[in-house]
Amino acid sequence: MTVSMLNILQSAVGVPAVPMDQVVVATDLRWAGIILLLPLLSLLLCGLCAAMRVKSKLPAWCTVACLAGSFVLSVLLYVNYNPPGEVIPLLSWMNLSWGDGALNSFSANFALYIDSLSLLWIMFVTGLGTLIAYYASEYMEPDLGKGYARFFAGVSVFLFAMLALVLSDNLVMLYLGWEGVGFASYWLIGYYYTRPAAVAAAKKAFIVNRIGDLGLALAVYLIWTTFGTVQYDELMTVLESHSWRAEFEGWTISAIPFLLMLAAFGKSAQLPLYVWLPDAMEGPTPVSALIHAATMVTAGIYLVARTYPLFLLEPVSLHVVAWVGGLTALLAATIGMAQYDIKRIMAYSTVSQLGYMFLGLGVLTTYGAAYHVFTHAFFKAVLFLTCGAIMHGFAGQLDLRKLSGLRHMKGWRITSWTMLIGCLCLAGFPLTSGYFSKDAILAEAFVTQGPGFEILGWIAILTAGLTAYYTFRVWFRVCAGPVSYEPGDELHDDHGDHGHGDFHPHAPRFAINSVLVVIAVGALVAATPYFMSNKADANIAGGWVADMVHDSTARAGLPGLAESQHPHSEEVSHGAHEHPTLFGMDPHKAMYFVSGAVGLIGILLAAYLHLWKRKSADALRGWLLARGWIAWLPRAMERKWYVDELYHALVRAPLWILGHICYAFDRFIIDAVIVDGTARVPRLIARWLQPLQSGAVQSHAVVMIGGVGIIVLLLALCLRFEWLGVVL
Amino acid sequence: MLGWLLILLPLLTAVIIMASPARFSRLVAMLGSLATLGIAMVAAIDFDGWGTGRWGLESSITFLPELGVTLEIGADSVSMLLMLLTALLMPLAVLGSWTAVVDRTREYFGWLMVLASAMTGVFLARDLLLFYICFEFTLIPMFFLIAIYGSTNRAFASVKFFIYTFLGSLLALVGFLYVAWSLASHQGEWSFSIPDLVHFAQTGLTSSEQVWVLAALMAGFAVKIPLFPVHTWLPLAHTEAPTAGSVLLAGVLLKLGTYGLYRFALPMVPEAVVEFAPVLAILAIVGILYGALICWVQTDVKKLVAYSSVSHLGFCVLGLLALNPLGLQGSVLYMINHGLSTGALFFLIGMMYERYHTRDMNVIGGLASKMPIWSCFMVFFVLASVGLPGLNGFVSEFLCLIGTFAAGDTGAYPGVLGPWFAAFAAIGMILAAMYLLIMVGKVVFGSLREPAGVHAHDVLPADLNAREIVVLAPLAIGCVVLGIQPDFVMHAMEGSIAETLAMYPDLVPESMHAMGIKGVTP
């Protein structure tokens, strides 16, 4: 059994595991490497600024310029690239070879894998990155000369890592990006490093992500030992060239998707690893918008989409993905309903929306997931950025009970209306981008056959209603109603207007407002790709985004793709033969009405409780808390279902105790008893023999001569009588 | 003769230091170690064994011909790399203790130079006795460095360090002598040449003999590495040692153990290694997790980093026991990387200690606002240590783990470990992030906490001065270069690793399989 699986395969089919000629190794596109290098350049410039103690906004302009360059190049790359995919080698990294044949070499290099999926991602990552960096140039003003350069350096690191993650041509470089974004996230969450909460949140984010990274690392190992390669193109060649199900029933094929899933859940904050994301809101708001809403957290979706063929090999894994996504969506939405910190509400909403995306992946609509990623990136960025603007202007105030009627205040109108756009999209208001992308997922839950997928669909619809409710709860509370506000406990100490009496909120200026408008428009325009026609394949639906998914590894999850085009997934395919119906209609059509209706109900409920009769919301809470049988519900929702406490009790505390036990064991058992105890044995023996050391010359002589005598005598006897076989 | 120069030049420097006035000693030490580094560079450029299994720097002096002892030196690529690491760390160690040592400076720098000589000797020796003499001789300077220049409990720490490691190495000597004796009784004349001994032992020893020889070698090397459960001297020695002592202890001395495994145990007794690899691997994994958990509850920063060495070296041993090129590449890289990143961490802690005279995380914290440059370096090296991709720690850790994971599947090599070993070891990655980031969170971030009464930095500025930056910068550059371009080092080592593993392809019996993938696949 020293022959690897791959060998078996090759002998069976006779195909060498070389890169397929389908994917072009494109050396003429090497300039695409500049997309990656520009953020690094920006990092370098920011570092120089920090070292030279630049007091101006220079670091911000450097970053914005570099990221804009990356964005332009990404678009150029999109224009220039040729489907189905291209590999652009950049720099060697790890290459080992110790023989011929499979599993006798390992290589992972810095190389780019350009296909439509990665292009989709890099375009919105660099685009939003540029805008948010520009936004931050104003937002971070109070820190000018202090942490300003450090902040933009962090943003640059993040962009580099994210682009490396998305563009990587192999799983190891993906891992580099994967951990890199985790590190950038650590850097930026812990930006206000003197605040213990920020430091703790940063640490938590990194560590929880590391749990996911463990899954990714093990998945990489397993993929390499199973398929003999970690490069996508080779991997896909191997996967496409054989009929896997017949040959492999081993656990590896089943284990790989679950390990990848662990990684994705960690990065994309899904159950049970979502706890870090709400805490990550301790970072500056642009960071929350960029990393913890729009881009980084979608890396998990990207990973699953990128390795989708591996998931298709094990249908159960997709079922798990769907259920975890659905349950996370519901759970996070319920928590979001009960929070008062608007940024946290947005954070839970992000978790919830990510849950939708995973649900989409699980119910075989990578298109829906990708589309939702795309739209969510815009509308959630808008929402976070408006939150940031509010926070910036109201001295860190984020409590929705202490802010009201912003839309009537001078200078806050743009903020209010862009926030409304974001809320509408998030709530799935008909004809907004969120409406279409969410529907694509919800409908597929009813279409695809799987264990309890129908229940999952209803859960998702319920969640959509909850989403609409909590979204508009925020908007109605903060932007509508009578004008009133209280300042928060200031983060930026240099205002000098601490007294509540003479506090004047300072409204956002050009940089923030322009970015808000641009992204809000983007959020609205994000609906249009749905209506575009499909260039890649006339049979599929879904417009431009579907095109972007079509030429990638995730194409199996496209709507309308002919059955023959995803041959490996008989067991997990859409139920093409008998389409289930919803209310007697095609689920896709039915969903337009159902989700629209549910969204409207949510909005109306929010309007009643938080705009028209604000008192009734408190009354409802009081009523719920007063009833013993239901009081746990609001409490649990406000306490985030006690998940943090659960982690503390089940993981952190036991490990901490174990650490102390180990340390005690180390000190008292291993070191004190075994090591020092052993070392004491000679001393004990010496104590026993001490009387020999009387100090009298003759007793010393007796021992010495006697000892030597006995040794010599034994030696002589040995020699004389040939004992021990030693001959004289 | 370049090799002899590398060994003797530090020794000569030590003599000059002892003969010259105390105020010049650090200067002389600096010049001497820089000259050694220069010679090492020249030797490395001149060396033609990169990538091949060839030996360079060869030279031999007949010493006791009737006993087969020739003072023979030489280096293959792995020895060369570790020698370069030593040569690189020495000037940094001298520069790092520029102001830290005020009393008895002559002896201090003299002992440092003697230590450098002994360490270089270990890596360059091709004669067993020379190897062993140098191996043991490292203890003496280290003993004095700890005993004279250490902290409060230095006497106990130095004695424990000395006796513990010495006892282990004596057992290793027994194993070595047994092999030499077998060789002598086999071919009729004594020889202590390492290639001869290795070549003989591979085939000349019976299985049970191999097991005993492995046990003896492990007794010596496991203590040095240190492998769980014989690691308890390390935290003590580290916490008590002066900064440069800790740096060299972590940077080079621990590698003597893994280098010993690589150079002797693996090629000498392949059958026994294959038989006992799972047991040793379990010890390594226990060490990884156990060390990491202990790190978690430490309050002394230096002790934390010391225990992290226990954890990290576990990966290194695991990589060796993977018995395939991936694991070995990872392991040797790990030796170098750990030397760079952990060495730098000890430097950083030393710099903090020099300013605040405490290493207690409960007393000190939030230094980022007071010492931004120091904090940048601290975070950087912690990340290198955690294994952030793009920095050096990742490459080696990744290769060690994938080697372990794939052991048994890598075609020609009889790996006896498998996915489960790698999976458990990989948990160490999470724990490493936990304890190191907790440490960073306390010491670097948070609000500033300084021990009461210590504010007078009359000699040193609040943040790092240029000298200290010069100490750290080469290590940082090394971390980045080895993180992004490890390829050239890995290719350089290929020949040597193939030679070390030369016996293993023959040891792939039908009955022996990885406990993982293959065992389950129908």
Add this chain to the structure above:
Amino acid sequence: MPTILPYIATAASAIGLLLVLASTQRVFRLIGSAVGLAGLAWLLWLASSLGDGIGDVATEVFFLVFAALAVTSAVRMVSGVKPVYSALFFVLVIMAVCGMLVVLEAFFIAFSLVIVYAGAILITYMFVLMLAQQASDTEHESEIPQYDRAPRDPVSGVIVAAIFMSIIVTAVFPAISQMTPASAADRAQSQADLLARLPRQWASSVDGAPEDVVWPKTTQEAMGAIKVGVDGLVFQGVTSSGQTFNAPIDRLPGNTQHVGWSLVASFPASLELAGVILLMAMFGAVVLARRQVEHADEALAASVGDTHAGFEDDSPEAGL
């Protein structure tokens, strides 16, 4: 011969010695002497069968007498309670040993031993004894100090001695059996070799040679001039008339000449060294003897004791 026998004899002698040393009662001492001598005699008898002797019955008798005298004197010397008597018995041992040396034809050594040891060294001992021993009344046992009356742990001492003797027995018994004493020819050759190096001696070694005989001048020539004739060695000289002249050797170089020649010819450096040693010893003795020591140094002793107590403490820092 069973190999165990010499060891039993050794053990017997040791038991005898132990009895003599440890016991104060006359009976036990007598029994001990008897057992010890019997053991020794047995040992000698066993040894007599190992190889050839060097002489006739008379030689053997002389040897036995001297051996018995040496051993009994040695035992008396070791076991006696009065140091002066011990010294005197040691003189007796030397005499007996010298007797044996005479039997072994080592005349020079024998006499120098008597002169140096009995004459010089022992006198020194006697002086010191008299210096140190407060001329006590040796008639009364009680006046003899305790440390002279009771031996210190005789059992272990005798056991160590027995072990030592066993080593010798182990070495002697197998190894000697093949050895035969030097033959007359060896002896003649040895003397001839010595003579050859002493050409000037020749004239006085030969009686009745003509006046004008020219003897060889160099060792080289002398080597060729010695012939082994029918009845011993023959010298070949040349007369002034050119005839060769063969003369039997009457007076061979004796033991003293032999030793003397060997000393200066073969071991000159050692000889010089011995001289230096003696000189240094003389200096040393002078320096030591000149040193004035306070009689009462109790305070010093006490302070020394204190510092030692300081090292004994068992602090955790002190070690493992």
Add this chain to the structure above:
Amino acid sequence: MTMVATAMAGGSLAQYLIISGVLMSIGLAGFLTRRNLIVMFLCTELMFQGVVIAMVAFSRWHWEVSGQVFVIFILTVAAAEAALALALVVLLYRRRDTLDAEAWTELRE
């Protein structure tokens, strides 16, 4: 002196060596058991006598005179030793007013 060499069993080498060993052992036993410093040194002289016999016996056996030469050196060393040792004994005696070897226990820890 006649050059008679016989093969009779008269005084074989082994006997001389035994006697030499016996003297040596007695001296050793005396050295280890007697407490008087002077007698202890006398015992060492006795041990020398044992060595002397062995040397001369071998010398006679091989008719090799070096053995006797060595005896002269032994004599030298013995004389030197006697001179120094006795001087030391005198010094020691002056310190403690006794010749008891057990009075000196400073070698103890």
